[in-house]
Amino acid sequence: MAVDGRGPGAGRPLRTLVLWGLLALAAAAGFGALGVWQLQRRAWKHDLIARVEERVGAAPVPAPGPAAWPAVDAARDEYRRVRTAGRFRHEDETLVRAVTDLGGGFWVLTPFRTDRGFTVLVNRGFVPPERRDPASRAAGQIAGETTVTGLLRVSEPGGGFLRANDPAAGRWYSRDVAAIAAARGLGEVAPYFIDADATANPGGLPAGGLTVVAFSDHHLVYALTWFALALLPAVGVAAALRGDRRRRQG
Incomplete structure (x- = not known):
């Protein structure tokens, strides 16, 4: 007889299965949220790249003078x-x-x-x-x-x-x-x-025009990685349930 008093063919207690299911759900939700966040970051990055490309290709404007200095903003004015x-x-x-x-x-x-x-x-x-x-x-x-x-x-x-x-x-x-x-x-x-x-x-000399206007854009890869990780808890729980069912049937 098993140490916990269950027979050899007994499965895990229901509360154990529920606990594992809740933990898996929480992990999947967390990883999924990170994936969604990366997609949001990707959209933001693409918008930034588009805005910067528009600035770089635009006609030059007067350099901001002292009255405009407090309002100079990196996100809006850089490049x-x-x-x-x-x-x-x-x-x-x-x-x-x-x-x-x-x-x-x-x-x-x-x-x-x-x-x-x-x-x-x-x-x-x-x-x-x-x-x-x-x-x-x-x-x-x-x-x-x-x-x-x-x-x-x-x-x-x-x-x-x-x-x-x-x-x-x-x-x-x-x-x-x-x-x-x-x-x-x-x-x-x-x-x-x-x-x-x-x-x-x-x-x-000096040699001008060497400004590098480039932004890393790996957010889609990161998002897919997080979504893949979100599937792992579900796979783990499914494997545990299959094993538990075999034990009950054995």
């Missing part, structure tokens, strides 16, 4: 094409570590005093390590009034490449607008920066 006129302050450029399609090197971030009276940082583009010295690319140090067209980007505070910015040592790993402005004594600057377009600079 919007903007244009502004003014003068570069090359003496205050900052080099930020970068890895691009052209290899490793630096972004050249230069303050730009607009003809509307405010300053904005412009990522003029990429330079390789051997051309980090401005004297090695003097032709590209545009003097006088010029126009910048590019994509509005939001600040990247903190650092990057798993390394924190070190303003005191002049080592920058992210385009942190506020920190760069403070380190260079620029005073108030726009809370965003502009990634310059591919308009060639004299001498070819």
Whole structure:
């Protein structure tokens, strides 16, 4: 006789089966909810991609001035094409570590005093390590009034490449607008920066137009994974019921 007092052909108590069924239902519901959430994320991502593609391909608009700065929003404004006129302050450029399609090197971030009276940082583009010295690319140090067209980007505070910015040592790993402005004594600057377009600079450097506009989109795979996991508890319960039925019939 079995230890619990049931005969060899006895099945599991009804309350045990009910408990297992409830647990399986809860697990399936949880996994299913995660699958639905991933589908919702997929819809949101596709909408974001469509909106960004529309901004990138649109005609440039004036770069937001001080009155509009409080309303600048990453979700609404990032990658919007903007244009502004003014003068570069090359003496205050900052080099930020970068890895691009052209290899490793630096972004050249230069303050730009607009003809509307405010300053904005412009990522003029990429330079390789051997051309980090401005004297090695003097032709590209545009003097006088010029126009910048590019994509509005939001600040990247903190650092990057798993390394924190070190303003005191002049080592920058992210385009942190506020920190760069403070380190260079620029005073108030726009809370965003502009990634310059591919308009060639004299001498070819810095090389602009290297902004990567790409978003990962694996949500459908994740959703299918969660839905598959949602089926496992049902399969497990079905297997347990079949085994229980055999034992009762045995």
